[in-house]
Amino acid sequence: MPPATSRPHTADTALPTRQQALKVAVFTLLLSWPLHRLSGTPYHAVFGRIGFIGMALLLAYAAAGRFKPHWLGIAPARLMAVVLTAPVAALATVLATQGANFVTYLGERQTLLGQIMMVFLSIFFGVLFSLAAMRKERKQRERADRLQTQLEKDALERELLDARLRLLQKQIEPHFLFNTLANVEALVASGSDNAGPVLRHLIAYLRAAMPRLGDADATLATELQLVRTYLQLMHLRMPDRMQFSVSDVAEAETLRFPAMALLTLVENAVRHGIDPSMDGGSIEVGGRRDPGSGRITLWVSDTGVGMSETAQPGTGLANLRTRLQGFYGASARLDLHEATPRGVRVELHFDPGTKP
Incomplete structure (x- = not known):
């Protein structure tokens, strides 16, 4: 029975x-x-x-x-x-x-x-x-x-998310490259003596950066290194008008991070903050981890022209917000703040232990 x-x-x-x-x-x-x-x-x-x-x-x-x-x-x-x-x-x-x-x-x-x-x-x-x-x-x-x-639904959603992230990545890559070349073009057109050194630094930078643009295994440490190299390049272009500092972040070597996320913020700070300012300004890049919650905050702040002239974020920021949530879930966010006495501070908040 x-x-x-x-x-x-x-x-x-x-x-x-x-x-x-x-x-x-x-x-x-x-x-x-x-x-x-x-x-x-x-x-x-x-x-x-x-x-x-x-x-x-x-x-x-x-x-x-x-x-x-x-x-x-x-x-x-x-x-x-x-x-x-x-x-x-x-x-x-x-x-x-x-x-x-x-x-x-x-x-x-x-x-x-x-x-x-x-x-x-x-x-x-x-x-x-x-x-x-x-x-x-x-x-x-x-x-x-x-x-x-x-399980099939979850796998399909992951594939769609990966495809969307790859598409956003491809949108950001030419956006970054064309903006950088435009900066070099302006330097050459002005007849600056720094045109040659800047162009050489740009070529060296692109040789190092291009293999990492679509790197799915990029870390925060590699991103910070790219940011330093880019800011050094921009400093050569306008040595008297731009200063910068890039701080190390704890556990950056092992923290998986979307490629060019910070670089997009730094590029915006240069293009929309420092360049339009008659007096130039400084850019600060840093981060910290909350010991209680484990959440990480990264920031890019500048003392450029301020929020009034950068109130309409372009493709880079919109894509960055989507990519950040694709990496770290819906709780990840991008915040824009007006700095005092002038400038803009952009913060990325996320929990590295959260899965999308």
């Missing part, structure tokens, strides 16, 4: 599980006791017959899922196997215990009624346990299907 299973049978499973056999044995022990009391037959004899029938029904249930005909579903095949196996298994117990006297044994009214009752109970409990087992298997399959669907 098949019990509820702990896992659904597959098409390749022709034998019952160990848990099924254990449940049949326990049920046989419990059922044998009232039958022993009602019939007066010794307990071990009742247990042997009930146990044999129970195991026969269990084998039939398991095998039906594997060897069923193609025109019959698994559930009808299992129920049919149990119903047909019950009288055969009950008759086999009589042959095993009575031998050649089984005809005489069944000829007695009391024993014949007992045999019919045994077949009835076998069919009843066999069908009951089969239905319970198939219902549990169906629920397990439904749970497995839901889990598989969710």
Whole structure:
């Protein structure tokens, strides 16, 4: 009599599980006791017959899922196997215990009624346990299907997010490169003696930076190094009008960070803050980790013309906000503040332990 299973049978499973056999044995022990009391037959004899029938029904249930005909579903095949196996298994117990006297044994009214009752109970409990087992298997399959669907959905969402991040990255790369070249063009057009050194530094910078522009494994340390190199280049272009400082950040070597995120902020500070200012200004890049929450704050501040002339953020900032949330989840944010007495401070807030 098949019990509820702990896992659904597959098409390749022709034998019952160990848990099924254990449940049949326990049920046989419990059922044998009232039958022993009602019939007066010794307990071990009742247990042997009930146990044999129970195991026969269990084998039939398991095998039906594997060897069923193609025109019959698994559930009808299992129920049919149990119903047909019950009288055969009950008759086999009589042959095993009575031998050649089984005809005489069944000829007695009391024993014949007992045999019919045994077949009835076998069919009843066999069908009951089969239905319970198939219902549990169906629920397990439904749970497995839901889990598989969710896993596929999550995988698709990750692929879409990666594709979106790659697209945003490609938008930022030419934005950065063209702005940098425009700065060099302005220097050359002005006839500055620094044009040659700046151009050489730019070539060296691009040789170092280009392999990292699409680096999915970029870290905050590599980003800070690019920022330093870029600011050195800009300082050569306007040595009397721009000063800068870049501070180290704890654990920057191991912190995964979206490539060119800080560089975009620094470029904006130069282009929209320092360049338009008659007096120039300074740029500060730094960061800190909150010891309690573990959240990290990075900032780029400048003492340029201020918020009034930079109130309309372009593609770089919009993409950066999206990329930051793609890396660190919806709680990551980008804040713009007006600095005192002038300038702009941009802050990135995120939890490096949060997954998108």
